[in-house]
Amino acid sequence: MARLGPSLRSRVRVLILASSAVFLSSGCLVKRMALNSVGDMVAAGNSGYMTDDDPEFVGQAMPFGLKLMESLIAAAPNHKTLLLGAAAGFTQYAYAYVLLEADVAGVDDYRRYRELRHRARRLFLRGRDYGFQGLEARHRGFREWFEADPDAVLAEMKEDDAPFLYWTGAAWGMAITISKDNPVLLADQLSVEKLLDRALELDEDYQYGAIHGAMITYEFLRQGAPGDPAERAREHFRRAVELTDGKSAEPYIALAENLSVRTQDRAEFTRLLETALTIDPDERTEWRLVNLIMQRRARWLLTQTDELFAAAQVPAGSDRRLRFPF
Numbered sequence: 001m002a003r004l005g006p007s008l009r010s011r012v013r014v015l016i017l018a019s020s021a022v023f024l025s026s027g028c029l030v031k032r033m034a035l036n037s038v039g040d041m042v043a044a045g046n047s048g049y050m051t052d053d054d055p056e057f058v059g060q061a062m063p064f065g066l067k068l069m070e071s072l073i074a075a076a077p078n079h080k081t082l083l084l085g086a087a088a089g090f091t092q093y094a095y096a097y098v099l100l101e102a103d104v105a106g107v108d109d110y111r112r113y114r115e116l117r118h119r120a121r122r123l124f125l126r127g128r129d130y131g132f133q134g135l136e137a138r139h140r141g142f143r144e145w146f147e148a149d150p151d152a153v154l155a156e157m158k159e160d161d162a163p164f165l166y167w168t169g170a171a172w173g174m175a176i177t178i179s180k181d182n183p184v185l186l187a188d189q190l191s192v193e194k195l196l197d198r199a200l201e202l203d204e205d206y207q208y209g210a211i212h213g214a215m216i217t218y219e220f221l222r223q224g225a226p227g228d229p230a231e232r233a234r235e236h237f238r239r240a241v242e243l244t245d246g247k248s249a250e251p252y253i254a255l256a257e258n259l260s261v262r263t264q265d266r267a268e269f270t271r272l273l274e275t276a277l278t279i280d281p282d283e284r285t286e287w288r289l290v291n292l293i294m295q296r297r298a299r300w301l302l303t304q305t306d307e308l309f310a311a312a313q314v315p316a317g318s319d320r321r322l323r324f325p326f
Contacts, residue, residue, distance in 0.1 A: 007269055012060075012144045019222070021043070022024055029269065046184045049061070049062065049065075050193040050286055050287065050288065050289045050290060051285045051286060051288050051289065052288065052289050053281070053282075053288055053289070053292065055096075055289060055292050055293050055296070058289060059096070059097045060093075061092075062089065062093045062097070063093070065089070066086065066089050066090060066093065069082055069085055069086045069089065070086065073086060073130070073133075077133070077137075078137040079137075080134055080137050080138060082130075083130050083131070083133050083134030083137060083164075084134050084163055084164060084167065085133060086127070086130035087127045087128070087130040087131035087164070087167040087171060088127070088163075088167045090124070090126045090130065090171065091123075091124060091125030091127040091167060091171040091174065092324075093123065094119075094120045094123035094124050094127065094171075094174070095174065096290075096293045098116055098119055098120040098123060099116070099117065099120040099174075099178070100293070100296075100297055101116055102116030102120060103300075104300060107304075108243075111305055114127070115294060117178050118177060120174075121178055121179055122291060122302045123288040124171045124172070124174045124175035124178075125171070125172075125175050127167065127171035128168055128171040128172040128175065131168030131169075131171060131172075132168055134164045134168075134170065135161070135165070136278050138161060138164065139153075139161075141155075146191075150191060150194045150245040151194070154194060154195075157198060157202060158202065159202045159203050161202065162198075162199045162201075162203035162206050162211075163203075163206060165195045165196070165198055165199035165202070165215070166195075166196065166199040166206060166211050167198040168195055169192050169195030169199060169214075170196070170214050170290055172188065172191070172192045173196065173214070173221075175217060176188060176189060176192060176221075177217075177221070189221065189223060190223065193218070193221075193222060194219075196211065196214060196215065196218060196236055199211050200212070200215065204239070204243075205243060208243045208244045208248070209239060209240040209242070209244055209248075209251075211245030212236040212237075212239045212240040212243065212251070212301075213236070213240045213248075213250050213251050213254055215232075215233075215236040216228040216233045216236045216237050216240065216251060216254040216255055216258060216259075217233075217254055217257075217258050219233040219236065220233065220259075220262070222256055230262075230263070233255065233258065233259050234255070235260070236251075237251050237254070237255045244284075245289075246279075246281060247280075247284045247287065247292040248279070248282055248284070248287055248290070248291065249276035249277075249290075249291045249295055249298065250290065250291075250294050251277050251278050252272045252273065252275050252276040253272070253273065253297060253298055253301070255272055255295050256268070256269045256272035256273050256276075256298075256301065257301065260272060261308050261309075266305065266309045269305070269309070270302070270305065270309070273298040273301055273302055274302075275299045276294065276295060277299070278290055279295070279296050281295070310311050
């Protein structure tokens with residue numbers, strides 16, 4: 001075989017290097033495409049939990065799904081669907097499987113109650129941070145801008161930002177409601193308010209009124225808002241029931257816990273919880289799991305009626321019954 005001349009050898013070397021670069025570049029592209037595809041499937045699968053009829057089974061499976069999400073996010077940190085799924089997933093898991101357990105434990109095991117609440121706070125903050133990461137993926141520099149001028153950055157948000165604003169605010173707000181002894185978190189109250197208010201302005205129909213459901217609780221936490229928080233909470237309740245066609249247990253339980261207990265209206269409390277228990281979880285399969293979990297809470301709350309409706313009013317600073325629905 002004839003030897004290649006110096007000039008030709010140089011050309012071949014350049015061609016090989018160029019081909020290798022194209023191959024490696026294509027490999028990275030394929031990897032990114034594969035990660036995005038897997039990420040979409042994992043995020044979709046996580047939301048599929050909501051149709052399940054076995055809360056215990058889902059409770060055991062969710063941590064694995066959330067850790068898988070985190071692994072994929074580490075490889076694809078700007079995958080918006082995964083980031084939204086992680087923000088929602090950690091918030092839902094912390095509420096349904098940690099915080100509700102804490103309330104039950106609090107009846108006769110205060111140490112366990114405190115441990116579970118601290119764990120729930122960490123999980124809520126994890127969800128909040130994934131929400132912020134998702135907003136950063138959509139709007140570079142969002143968090144820094146939000147800290148500097150929240151009104152200005154929120155004014156730039158569009159309707160498809162509402163899910164990220166909602167889950168970030170919901171996770172953050174839940175962390176605050178169980179952190180009355182943490183002044184650093186308490187100082188963030190106004191930031192949560194701005195996120196939730198803007199999400200509601202952009203898309204009040206999101207997840208069939210989920211933001212209205214959250215605001216039933218949040219109206220009692222506002223700082224210096226004009227008007228009667230009870231009336232604002234009732235309006236959010238009315239709208240949440242309207243948007244869900246009365247097929248979701250969440251707004252009934254939220255109003256019972258956050259308004260009926262405050263006003264010591266035992267008859268309303270009982271009526272709302274019994275209404276929540278009449279809802280058929282199989283009628284709207286996309287809400288099946290949430291309805292089953294919330295109905296479990298309604299049954300437990302009914303067993304606590306005598307304790308909740310003592311002669312004294314609930315203390316203004318109490319955080320035992322302040323809960324965001326999903």
